[in-house]
Amino acid sequence: MNNSEYPEQDEISGVKKTQAPVYGVGDSTLQAAGGEQGVKKLVDAFYYYMDTIPVAAKVRAMHNPDLSESKAKLTTFLIGWMGGPSRYAELYGSINIPGAHSHLDIGLEEKNAWLLCMQKALDDQPYEETFKRYVMVQLSFPAEMCRNRR
Numbered sequence: 001m002n003n004s005e006y007p008e009q010d011e012i013s014g015v016k017k018t019q020a021p022v023y024g025v026g027d028s029t030l031q032a033a034g035g036e037q038g039v040k041k042l043v044d045a046f047y048y049y050m051d052t053i054p055v056a057a058k059v060r061a062m063h064n065p066d067l068s069e070s071k072a073k074l075t076t077f078l079i080g081w082m083g084g085p086s087r088y089a090e091l092y093g094s095i096n097i098p099g100a101h102s103h104l105d106i107g108l109e110e111k112n113a114w115l116l117c118m119q120k121a122l123d124d125q126p127y128e129e130t131f132k133r134y135v136m137v138q139l140s141f142p143a144e145m146c147r148n149r150r
């Protein structure tokens with residue numbers, strides 16, 4: 001197999017490359033996520049789990065009862081974060097993720113609950129296993145930065 005998602009060989013040096021798909025270059029992450037519609041589905045599933053799984057109840061309670069704005073904001077943010085158009089600032093103003101969460105009480109338990117909702121949401125999507133892991137690893141960094149206590 002030799003396509004752009006699984007580059008086999010460097011064209012100039014002929015050095016064999018990793019078989020791992022390339023994410024994080026240009027909008028490759030957004031494409032792997034199914035484009036903007038795919039991200040919207042992912043965020044809908046994420047908030048579905050936040051709304052229903054008992055371990056996420058505390059994090060759910062930090063949100064507005066109506067989740068529509070949270071969904072719209074997270075979708076817009078993730079589209080830009082995945083290399084797509086960055087509309088977050090023009091729609092909602094500039095954001096730094098840890099700063100946007102500093103007023104919330106986020107410890108290890110809350111961080112893990114947030115990440116669990118994301119893992120479950122990813123598992124519902126028709127994504128490659130490698131892609132789901134890539135997204136989880138990448139999101140674990142800002143999630144850790146949002147934690148403000150043990």
Ligand code: HEM
Pocket residue numbers: 059062063064070073074077092095097100101104106110111114115139142143144146147
């Ligand atoms: C670590 C666990 C996390 C928890 C418990 C959490 C919780 C929350 C809550 C409760 C809100 C609504 C805040 C409010 O209405 O005042 C929010 C907003 C938001 N979160 Fe998170 N979040 C977490 C991690 C993340 C991560 C990793 C990202 C993205 C990489 C993210 C992106 C956002 C965005 C874009 C908003 C909207 C910001 C705003 O307009 O204030 N969150 N989060």
